[in-house]
Amino acid sequence: xxxxxxxxxxxxxxxxxxxxxxxxxxxxxxxxxxxxxxxxxxxxxxxxxxxxxxxxxxxxxxxxxxxxxxxxxxxxxxxxxxxxxxxxxxxxxxxxxxxxxxxxxxxxxxxxxxxxxxxxxxxxxxxxxxxxxxxxxxxxxxxxxxxxxxxxxxxxxxxxxxxxxxxxxxxxxxxxxxxxxxxxxxxxxxxxxxxxxxxxxxxxxxxxxxxxxxxxxxxxxxxxxxxxxxxxxxxxxxxxxxxxxxxxxxxxxxxxxxxxxxxxxxxxxxxxxxxxxxxxxxxxxxxxxxxxxxxxxxxxxxxxxxxxxxxxxxxxxxxxxxxxxxxxxxxxxxxxxxxxxxxxxxxxxxxxxxxxxxxxxxxxxxxxxxxxxxxxxxxxxxxxxxxxxxxxxxxxxxxxxxxxxxxxxxxxxxxxxxxxxxxxxxxxxxxxxxxxxxxxxxxxxxxxxxxxxxxxxxxxxxxxxxxxxxxxxxxxxxxxxxxxxxxxxxxxxxxxxxxxxxxxxxxxxxxxxxxxxxxxxxxxxxxxxxxxxxxxxxxxxxxxxxxxxxxxxxxxxxxxxxxxxxxxxxxxxxxxxxxxxxxxxxxxxxxxxxxxxxxxxxxxxxxxxxxxxxxxxxxxxxxxxxxxxxxxxxxxxxxxxxxxxxxxxxxxxxxxxxxxxxxxxxxxxxxxxxxxxxxxxxxxxxxxxxxxxxxxxxxxxxxxxxxxxxxxxxxxxxxxxxxxxxxxxxxxxxxxxxxxxxxxxxxxxxxxxxxxxxxxxxxxxxxxx
Numbered sequence: 001x002x003x004x005x006x007x008x009x010x011x012x013x014x015x016x017x018x019x020x021x022x023x024x025x026x027x028x029x030x031x032x033x034x035x036x037x038x039x040x041x042x043x044x045x046x047x048x049x050x051x052x053x054x055x056x057x058x059x060x061x062x063x064x065x066x067x068x069x070x071x072x073x074x075x076x077x078x079x080x081x082x083x084x085x086x087x088x089x090x091x092x093x094x095x096x097x098x099x100x101x102x103x104x105x106x107x108x109x110x111x112x113x114x115x116x117x118x119x120x121x122x123x124x125x126x127x128x129x130x131x132x133x134x135x136x137x138x139x140x141x142x143x144x145x146x147x148x149x150x151x152x153x154x155x156x157x158x159x160x161x162x163x164x165x166x167x168x169x170x171x172x173x174x175x176x177x178x179x180x181x182x183x184x185x186x187x188x189x190x191x192x193x194x195x196x197x198x199x200x201x202x203x204x205x206x207x208x209x210x211x212x213x214x215x216x217x218x219x220x221x222x223x224x225x226x227x228x229x230x231x232x233x234x235x236x237x238x239x240x241x242x243x244x245x246x247x248x249x250x251x252x253x254x255x256x257x258x259x260x261x262x263x264x265x266x267x268x269x270x271x272x273x274x275x276x277x278x279x280x281x282x283x284x285x286x287x288x289x290x291x292x293x294x295x296x297x298x299x300x301x302x303x304x305x306x307x308x309x310x311x312x313x314x315x316x317x318x319x320x321x322x323x324x325x326x327x328x329x330x331x332x333x334x335x336x337x338x339x340x341x342x343x344x345x346x347x348x349x350x351x352x353x354x355x356x357x358x359x360x361x362x363x364x365x366x367x368x369x370x371x372x373x374x375x376x377x378x379x380x381x382x383x384x385x386x387x388x389x390x391x392x393x394x395x396x397x398x399x400x401x402x403x404x405x406x407x408x409x410x411x412x413x414x415x416x417x418x419x420x421x422x423x424x425x426x427x428x429x430x431x432x433x434x435x436x437x438x439x440x441x442x443x444x445x446x447x448x449x450x451x452x453x454x455x456x457x458x459x460x461x462x463x464x465x466x467x468x469x470x471x472x473x474x475x476x477x478x479x480x481x482x483x484x485x486x487x488x489x490x491x492x493x494x495x496x497x498x499x500x501x502x503x504x505x506x507x508x509x510x511x512x513x514x515x516x517x518x519x520x521x522x523x524x525x526x527x528x529x530x531x532x533x534x535x536x537x538x539x540x541x542x543x544x545x546x547x548x549x550x551x552x553x554x555x556x557x558x559x560x561x562x563x564x565x566x567x568x569x570x571x572x573x574x575x576x577x578x579x580x581x582x583x584x585x586x587x588x589x590x591x592x593x594x595x596x597x598x599x600x601x602x603x604x605x606x607x608x609x610x611x612x613x614x615x616x617x618x619x620x621x622x623x624x625x626x627x628x629x630x631x632x633x634x635x636x637x638x639x640x641x642x643x644x645x646x647x648x649x650x651x652x653x654x655x656x657x658x659x660x661x662x663x664x665x666x667x668x669x670x671x672x673x674x675x676x677x678x679x680x681x682x683x684x685x686x687x688x689x690x691x692x693x694x695x696x697x698x699x700x701x702x703x704x705x706x707x708x709x710x711x712x713x714x715x716x717x718x719x720x721x722x723x724x725x726x727x728x729x730x731x732x733x734x735x736x737x738x739x740x741x742x743x744x745x746x747x748x749x750x751x752x753x754x755x756x757x758x759x760x761x762x763x764x765x766x767x768x769x
Contacts, residue, residue, distance in 0.1 A: 008021050009021065009022045009025050009037055009039070009050055009054065010022065010050075011037075011039070011048040011049060011050040012048075013041040013043070013044065013046055013048060014046065015041065015044045015046045016041060016043055016044055016046075020041045020042060020043060020048065021042060022037060022038075022039030022040070022048050022050065023039050023040045023041065023042040024039050024040060025037050025038070025039040025056070026038050026039065027054060027056040027057045027060060029060075029062045029063055031063075033062040033063060033064075034051065034062075035051075035052060035053040035054070035057045035062070036049060036050060036051045036052065037049075037050045037052070037054055037056070067142065068139070068140055068141055068142045068171075069140070069141075069142055070091070070092075070093060070140060070141050070142060071091060071092050071093070071141060071142065071143045071144075071145065072092075072093050072095065072137050072138060072140075072141035072143070072144045072145065073085075073088065073092050073093065073094045073095070073144075073145040073147055074094075074095050074096070074097055074134065074144065074145070074146055074147065074148070074161055075094065075095075075096055075097070075147045075148060076096060076097055076098070076099055076148055076149065076154070076157060077096050077098065077099070077353060078096045078098070079350070079353040079354060079362070080096070080180065080353040080354065081094045081095065081096040082094075082354065082361070082362050083180045083353055083354030083361070083362040083363065083364055084147060084180060084185060086354075086361035086362065086363075087180070087181070087182045087185045087186075088185065088189070092145075093137065093141070095133075095134060095137060097130060097134065097148075097157065097161060098127070098130055099157075100127075100157055100160065101123060101127045101130060101131050101134075101157070101160055101161060101164055102121040102122065102123050102127075102160040102163070102164055103121065103122070103124065104119055104120065104121060104122075104207065104211055105120055105122050108120075109211065109212070109215045110122075110211065111208050111211055111212060113212075113632060113636075116625050116629075117208055117212075117625060117628045117629070117632070119204065119207070119208055121160070121163075123164055131164050131165060134161070134164075134165045135164075135165040135166055138165045138166060138167055138171070139166075141171060142171065143171055143173055144167050144171045144172060144173065145173045145174075145175050145189065145192065146158035146161060146162070146167075146172070146173070146174050146175070146195075147175050147176075147177070147188070148161075149368065149370070150176040150177065150178055150368055150415065151199075151368075151370055151371075151415070151558075151559060152199045152200075152202050152203040152206075152559070152618060153203060153370075153559050154176075155174075155195065155196055155199035155200050155203065156199070156200050156203040156204065158174055158195055159195050159197070159200045162195060169194075172194065172195070173192035173193075174192060174193050174194055174195055174196075175188040175189055175191075175192050175193075176188055178367045178368045178371075178415060178416045179352075179364050179366070179367040179368065179416075179421045180352065180353065180354055180363070180364030180421075181363065181364055181421050181422075183379075198617065198618055198619065198620040199618050201617055201618075201623075201624040202614050202615070202617040202618035202624070204624060205614055205617055205624040205627055205628055206614055208628055209233055209610065209628060209631060210232060210233050210234075212628070212631075212632055212635070213231065213232060213233040213601065213635070214230065214231065214232050214233070216635070216636075216639050217230075217231035217232075217236075217594070217598070217601075217639070218230045218231055220639065220642060220643060220646070221590060221593075223643075223648075224593070224646045224647070224648055224649060225589065225590065225593070225649045226649075226671050229571075229586070229590060230571055231590065231594060232567065233601065233607070233610070234555060234556055234560065234564055234607060235564055235567045235568050235571075235573075236590075236591070236594055236601070236602060237555060237601075237602060237603075237604060237607045238546065238550065238555070238556075238564050238565070238568055239568050239573045239574060239583065239587050239590070239591050240591050240594075240595065240602055241541065241546065241549060241550075241604075242540075242541055242546070242568070242573075242574050242581050242582075242583050242587070243583045243587055243588055243591045243592075245538060245540060245541055246540065246582065246583050246588075248537060248538050249537040249538065249540065252537035252538075254534040254535050254536070254537075255289075255534065255535045256289060256290060256532065256533070256534055257287075257288060257289060257533050257534075257535065258288040258289070258290070258291070258293070258294040258530060258531065258532055258533065259277065259278065259286070259288070259530075259531050259533060260277075260278040260286075260288070260294065260297060260298065260301070260528060260529065260530050260531075261275050261276065261277050261278070261528070261529040261531070262275070262276050262278070262301065262306065262466075262468070262482055262525060262527075262528055262529070263275055263525075263526040263527045263528075263529065264276055264306055264466065264482075264484075264523040264524065264525060264526060265523065265524045265526050266515055266517070266521070266523065266524070267522065267523070267524050271515035272513065272515065273526050274484055274486065274512050274513070274514045274515065275484060275510070275512060275529075276464070276466055276482035276483060276484035277482060277483060277484070278297075278301075278480060278481075278482055279481050279482060279483045280480075280481040281297070281479060281480055281481075282479045283479075291532070294530050295530070297480075298528050298530050300470075300480075301468055301480060301525075301528055302525070302528060303470060304468040304469050304470060304480065304525075305468065305469065305470065305522060306466050306467075306468045306482070306522065306523040306524075306525055307466065307467055307468075307520065307521070307522055307523070308464060308465075308466055308517050308518065308519055308520065308521045308522075308523065309465050309466065309467045309519060309520075310463075310464065310465035310519065311462065311463075311464050311517050311518065311519060312462065312463045312464075313460070313461070313462050314460075314461050314462075314463075315458060315459065315460060315461065315490070316458075316459045316461050316487065317456040317457070317458055317459075318456055318457040318458075318459065318493075318495075319456045320402075320451045320452050320454060320456065320493070320494035320498075321448065321451070321452065321500045322374040322404035322417065322452055323374055323376060323404070323417035323418060323419050323448055323449045323452045324417060324418040324419075324445060324448050324449075325371055325372050325373065325374060325406075325417060325418065325558065326345075326369060326370050326371055326372065326418070326558035326559075326561060327372070327547050327548065327550075327551045327558065327561055329344060329348065329369070329418055329444075329445070330344050330345070330543070330544065330547050330561060330562065331544035331545075331547055331548055332444060332448070332500065332501060332544075333441060333444065334542060334543050334544035334547075334579070335501040335502070335544055336444060336501045337437075337440050337441065337444070338579070339437075339441070340543055340562075340565070340566075341543050341547060341561055341562040341565045341566070342562045342565065342566045343437075344441065344562070345369065345370075345562045347437050347438055347441045348366065348369035348418070348441060348445075349369065350438060351364070351365045351366045351369075351438060351441065351442055351445075352364055352365070352366050352367070352368060352369050355430075355433060355434060355438065356433070357430055357433045358433075363421075364421055365420060365421060365425065365430075365442055366418055366419065366420055366421060366442065366445055367416050367417070367418055367419050367421060368415065368416070368418075369418055370415075370558040370559045371415035371416065371417065371418060371558055372406060372415070372551075372557065372558050373406050373415040373416060373417055374404035374405070374406050374417045375404075375406070375415070375416050375417060376401075376404075376416060376417055376419060376449075376452075376453075377416060378401075380416075380419060380423075381401040381453060382401075383422065383423055383424070384423050384449070384450060384453040385397055385401065385453065387423045387424055387450070388450065388453060388454060392454075392496060395491075396454050396455065396493065396496065397454070397455070398453075398454065398455040401453065402452065402453060404417075404452070417449075418445055418449075419445065419449040420442070420445060420446045420449060423446070423449065423450055425446075426446070427439060427442055427443035427446050427447075430442075447497050447498035448498055448500075450497050450498070451494040451495075451497040451498035452494070454493055454494035454496075454497065455491075455493045455494065456493050456494070457489065457491065457492055457493040457494060457495045458489075458490045458491040458493065459487040459488065459489055459490060460487065460488045460490050461485065461486070461487045462485070462486050462487075462514050463483070463484075463485050464483070464484045464485075464486075464514060464517055465481060465482070465483055466481070466482040466483075466484070466523065467480065467481055467482075468480040468481075468482060484512075484514060485514075486511075486512045486513050486514035487511060488513055532765055533765070534765055539580075540577075540580040540581060540582060541580070541581045542579045542580060542581065543565055543579070543581065546565065546581060547561050547565070550564070553604045553607075553608050554608035554611055554612065555604065555607050555608055555611065556611070557611065568587075572584055572586050572587075573586055573587035573590065573591075574587055575711070575717075576716075576717075577716075577717040578716060578717065585676065586671075589649070593646065593649075597638070597641075597642040597645065597646060598638055598642065600634070600638075601635070601638075610631070613627050614627075655667065655668055655669075655681070656668065656669060656678055660680040660681075660682070660686060660688050661688065662680070662686055662688045663680060663682055663685075663686045663688070665680055665681045665682040665686060666681045667679070667680060667681065667688075667690070668680070668681045669692070670683075670689075676692040677689055677690065677691060677692050678690040678691070678692055691710075693708035693709070693710070693722060694708060694709045695707070695708050695722070696708065696709055696719060696734065696735055697737055698735040698736070698737055698746070700721040700722075700723070700727060700729050701729065701745065701746045701758070701759070702721065702727055702729045703721060703723055703726070703727040703729070705721045705722045705723040705727060706721075706722045707719050707720070707721060707722070707729075707735050708720065708721075708722050716732075718730060718731065718732050719731050719732075719733075719734065719735055731746075731748055731758060733748035733749050733750055733756070734748060734749045735747070735748055736748060736749060736755055738755075740757035740759065740760060740762050741762070741764065742757065742760055742762040743757065743759050743760045743762070745757045745758055745759025745760055746758045746759065747764075750763065
């Protein structure tokens with residue numbers, strides 16, 4: 001009879017190839033803590049193993065599972081991993097997620113509008129091996145530190161890592177730092193926290209809103225206009241700004257006006273002359289519309305007596321600019337270095353993540369580059385003051401460290417301004433270890449920060465009023481009022497280090513020194529300078545001025561400025577002409593359609609309001625689902641209405657009057673992502689294409705052919721002959737239809753308001769031509 005407390009157990013013997021009863025059975029546990037029985041085969045002696053609990057296991061305690069050991073740190077990029085790993089040393093394993101590891105599906109909306117806008121995330125194929133490796137590392141680690149960037153995007157990446165790799169709550173440590181230096185990393189790792197779901201939800205809401213708009217509007221454009229078009233919640237508003245500025249320029253009618261300056265000098269001594277501008281005539285503003293009116297005034301002024309009636313001396317303080325935020329850095333890098341916003345951010349990322357300067361490992365050179373704050377850490381200010389005192393002297397230290405208030409609408413998170421991680425790391429000292437672009441941008445950031453911690457520049461100023469008129473029978477009639485201002489730099493202050501660049505369209509203020517004058521003093525007239533002017537249209541946006549406009553309207557945030565600018569150019573809605581942004585035909589077409597049928601989506605104020613609501617989600621003041629719901633309900637109705645109301649746009653597809661050189665079929669005008677092009681009418685059987693050449697309405701001075709607008713490989717616009725390569729005529733400036741009044745040569749638009757002849761160099765003011 002079988003003993004019920006000791007049942008006969010069998011197991012499969014691989015040598016005998018059949019089941020055998022276990023000889024000498026012994027209850028055991030696997031390494032994972034699961035019960036099993038070990039014995040031997042009674043026939044061949046092979047060790048046998050059978051899983052499962054038996055009565056013999058009663059009272060036995062399974063062995064404790066092996067404790068995970070080590071500390072895993074996950075960052076976004078390999079470069080950042082190397083720098084962080086250098087400062088953490090042994091005991092930490094640092095790995096990179098290489099950016100986002102989960103996103104919405106590309107093939108569908110991936111947002112369940114019927115179920116509280118629940119997103120469907122997926123690990124893309126190219127990231128699956130990264131996630132698998134990270135998940136294996138997570139299993140081995142006792143602690144997992146998520147050291148992604150200190151903003152909403154970084155917080156979202158940390159959350160996605162948690163979800164995708166199975167990080168448990170007892171393992172999770174979220175650490176944030178704004179510079180990759182030893183003290184900053186030690187401080188961050190000493191004070192870890194959990195995932196901030198408010199920041200995550202703000203980023204999720206932005207992503208979902210953008211998906212709802214993009215995946216609803218783009219298919220509508222495909223059906224009504226043509227394929228491969230796209231629209232976006234913020235990008236379309238940026239395109240609207242460029243289009244509306246272009247229309248302002250097109251509709252602008254220049255008006256002629258004149259100004260008069262008088263070059264005056266003291267009667268005694270050898271004093272330099274100075275210029276005074278006619279400010280009022282008979283107490284009224286100067287309003288000279290044409291040359292005859294101006295000439296009449298000049299004739300009177302040539303007979304006039306010039307008497308000083310007011311002299312005001314004073315001082316003016318010029319304050320330094322605050323340290324860089326993302327937008328001001330992009331603007332200044334565009335003005336000074338000619339960098340696009342994307343290029344600026346790419347180089348700044350390299351400086352932030354670390355450069356190996358001395359062979360001992362990489363070190364972060366600047367603080368985090370996506371910020372709208374002008375705050376500066378006290379330790380950094382103290383170091384800057386120490387450097388300034390040592391390098392420039394105590395006179396160049398303000399009594400107290402300056403405090404700058406962030407002016408950005410809706411500034412988010414407690415970030416720092418962009419600054420060098422150490423001011424003692426002078427640009428010239430590390431120039432050889434940096435690329436040319438890295439050096440130039442680092443120098444700009446370093447100079448701006450050091451200057452921001454220095455005192456104001458001090459100027460001595462003088463403002464003079466001079467009346468002019470005739471002396472008649474002992475009475476004075478002086479209906480003409482001139483004003484002159486001058487300034488002298490008394491103390492350079494921050495200017496010894498840095499001066500902010502101005503936009504190209506901001507005229508330079510003339511600086512002159514005015515000799516000592518007294519009230520009642522009579523001055524000599526050296527000459528009168530009448531000058532013709534024409535009112536100018538507003539300038540086209542550059543990347544710098546468009547970023548500033550977006551920031552002023554409260555549209556976008558530090559992490560989105562560069563992607564917005566890159567997207568509207570990559571999608572063919574806007575192109576660069578030199579530094580200027582010009583809307584394409586496609587940009588005009590899509591903008592007009594969206595403005596007409598989706599006025600709220602395209603409204604500047606509405607887009608800024610959405611940004612404010614995202615800020616409130618990040619601050620925990622709103623839930624993200626109601627915000628998205630409030631937006632989507634009316635938007636969905638607009639989409640349905642527009643689908644019915646918008647008629648199919650028939651784009652021009654006329655023949656160009658030539659045959660395809662490859663197959664002989666007629667060539668047609670076609671439309672692509674970047675506007676018009678010439679293609680074969682037998683497409684797709686024949687794929688021959690040519691670029692569309694836009695005639696500018698001017699003939700070539702060399703051969704008489706049409707001049708056309710062309711773009712170089714680098715995106716620069718120029719103007720060449722349509723008969724190239726037979727004729728190689730080329731100019732960079734836009735040709736003008738009127739001939740040169742001096743020699744009859746080709747006139748080009750040399751600079752704002754001035755036309756220049758390519759043959760003789762004659763320059764004339766641009767009129768209404």
